[in-house]
Amino acid sequence: MKSRAMIIAVLMALAATAGAWAAGVDRYYAVYASEGSSLRYFYTPTTTDQRVAANTQDGLVEQDRFGRFVPSLAQSWTVSPDGLTWTFKLRQGLMYVDSSGQKTRWEITADDFVEGLRYVSDPKNGIKNFSRDVRNLIAGLNGYYLDLSDVDSGKKKDMTREDALANFSKVGISAPDKYTLVYKLSKPTPFFLSYLVMELFLPVEKEFLDSVGLDFGVSKEKLVFSGAYYISDWQRSKRIVLKANPHYWDAGKISVKTITLQYVPDPTTQVAMFQRGELSRADLGADQVKALAKSKWGQYIYSDPPSADRFSVTYWFVQNFTSSNPEFKAFVNNLNFRKALYYGIDRVKLNELDDPYKPGQIIRNTVVPEFQIFDEKGVDYTDYTGVKEIKAAGNYYNKAKARDYFKKAVAELTDGKGTIKGVSPATVDYKPIAEVKVDGKLPLQMVYVSLPDAVETKRALLLKAMLEEAFGKENIEVTLGQCIDDVFGEVVEPRRFDLLHDNFRFGYADPAAQLSRLVTNGGVNDGQYSDPEFDKLVQDAMSKTVLSERYAIFAKAEALYLDRCYVLPWAMGGTAYQITKVVPFTYPRGGFGITRFKFKGMVVEKDPITAKRYEQLKAAFYKEMAAAK
Amino acid sequence: MGAYVLKRLGQSLITVSIVVLTVFLLLRLMPKNGYFTREDYVNMDRDARTAYLRNLGVLDDPFTQFGRFLSGLARGDLGRSITVYPRSPVLDVIGEKAPYSLWFGLAALALSMALGLGLGILMARFKDRFPDGAGTVYVTIVRAIPSLIWLFFIQQWVTALLGWPMVFYEDRPVSWVLPTISLALSGIAWYAIWLRRFMVDEENKDYVKFAVSKGLPWKRVMRGHVLRNALVPLVQYFPQQILLTIAGSLLIESIYSIPGMGGLLVSAIRQQDNPLVQALVLLYSVLGVVGVFLGDLLMVLVDPRIKLAESSGKGAAA
Structure with missing residues (x-):
């Protein structure tokens, strides 16, 4: 009995301890579900990596609570009249700190930004997010990177690696003095600041980097910190503790002194x-x-x-314009059919799977997200004529309109008796995703491919029911296929789909971030369509450096693109x-x-x-x- | 005995080599696009991807790569992770994670053995009576209900009831209890059911009936003969179970947020992290083979009637 009472007392004490564990106001406790892969802040494939990098390293500029670009390690900057040269003046006397919050002997200087760019542009360092956009941004950078790539891939044999590395001096970045950093751009880029909030533009101390070599970022001890916090504890698959940097230049704005992030993959546990x-x-x-x-x-x-x-991620349906399914290929290349799909998909119903209470609030009809891009007068790009109307339209779903367009498509593509012109019976081999026999007659056979998780499976079933109900099972039959986990590797690249949904994150504050890669042969043109008129508008827009002129043309291009239904946007992320x-x-x-x-x-x-x-x-x-x- | 040990060591070495080489070659058959994500394809052109692969060394012929792996192995260097924890030395990753799986595994194994063997003895001792029935109910529940259900039940409800933390904290010993118990539950059932079965088998053998009829006390018969003989088939698994605790538990480590080895091999395979997969396969195959070998030796120690090597000459015939 005595021992029982003792056990109860111990349990109660433990319970009280658990209660006292609750967060205080200068402490913040959160979890992360996707494990951080590395502390090497130039390569941040997961949100956890990005969160840690953002808080432990500062760049030249940062975004404030309104999303504006404000000075960070750079105190001020100027742009040359031709828009090609950007000169940044750095704050002076700032020192890196180590993983115990102590000042190191290294000062943060302009050279560190040069070294940072040198590091990310060397293919040997495996910085896979070093995108074409960034390489083409700074004068000479793409050539430097390609030379090194070619040397490493064995394609270029008339140059040694050392020679290629020596050419970095020709890249448009320099540090004329300790606190001045100059970027020379390939073309005028009024939205250049929006690139500088990327991890690729962070500084690194050369002497420190050389001293740790390949171990750079493999543990908290193999890093020095320039940001508001330093990593005081880091345990793989467990937790990350950030503590306020006592020597931070903007310490007055740091009200939370300790951040504890715990790895808890299960969402139910997180809520409890x-x-x-x-x-x-x-x-x-x-x-x-x-x-x-x-x-x-x-x-x-x-x-x-x-x-x-x-939020800035847009979800859209991709249609395979080069499908090996002859029935779908005939239909998808017909604008009336694409419009039928456009009006036949009920975005609210699809979004209920993510947001059961306000599914309408996460509809996005545009490719470029709102609240991200503003012209010189502060006007949001998505409020430009052409895009504004599409954004405001809400749920485009209209069954009657969808049926009308479908009828028109059928009239144009069949002989009136249900036989699709120019299509012979065939077996569509999307194995291991799906295999479908087509007979060249209605119903049109199409394959929708999704990921196998519960929400995506429900969404696929919903979409199938929606389309078959809108157009009739005698006219359309949707076969559902599933990949394992790699939509690109298993589905897009081997072309094993007719319809799928995909999403892409948004890179920088310009419509080109999405539209320039949706042109013919563009990086995310997964449908493999081609529209010279759209390509030309995008090209024209990119040649303009006055933002309002540029955005007006981009808006025209996006409106045309959406009117022709090359992709079917339907939701925003998150x-x-x-x-x-x-x-x-x-x-x-x-x-x-x-x-x-x-x-x-x-x-x-x-x-x-x-x-x-x-x-x-x-x-x-x-x-x-x-x-x- | 010495010859047998040498022979078994040789066989073990061959088995491990075959496993490692097979996995090594299978990894090289994986499609190269597995090294890249969708975003990578957007960011990197073909030449950049080729340069990346060349820098990883995966474009060299498989035997050159295998040679590199062996020479690294000889120096005690298993390489660096390429995708799961880019650039982290594989040995560091394993060194950080293995102790958690090992300690939780060993504690759970000790608990499983103590409670499982105890329960098995009780069930056999009171066959067809209440303890046997209660033990059978326990074993049936643990085996019939998907583990996910009772594991979540324990985590959600027991922690709420006792006010304990929901996940593992290294500096709060109370948070170690439920993961250990959760890990042990199926082990307890396994030991209980098998020991009961072997003990009941032994009880029905003639030598037991003979001993009892000769007037030996039942307790002594149970302890000295039945239990000892019933343990023989089980002890051969002990070393393997002890050694392979290092592999961790995917489910329990995930539920309680334990930074152990569970799930590491799955992640490494999915992300085509060749050095990590190779190191883990090497580790698990060596431990597996050594475990089987030690199990055989342990069986001989427990049961002197078992001979590992066939004796030669007349003595053997006699």
């Missing part, structure tokens, strides 16, 4: 941990929102899509339902780069924020933002 006071915030999936809505936690649940990590103690709108925001992941300015309270309070803060914030532009 929040409810028990172990976390400062938890993200909620659609099922969790449903489960909690009527509980006491319901009052704290709200959704703020623009603050979601993936529903952003959450329960949190973090005061909304106190931290940076943005749709690209890594500085949007900074915790700088973030305010954490003891109690969760109610949905009502969020609405009040939101109204005030948007007023403030409008005034700030």
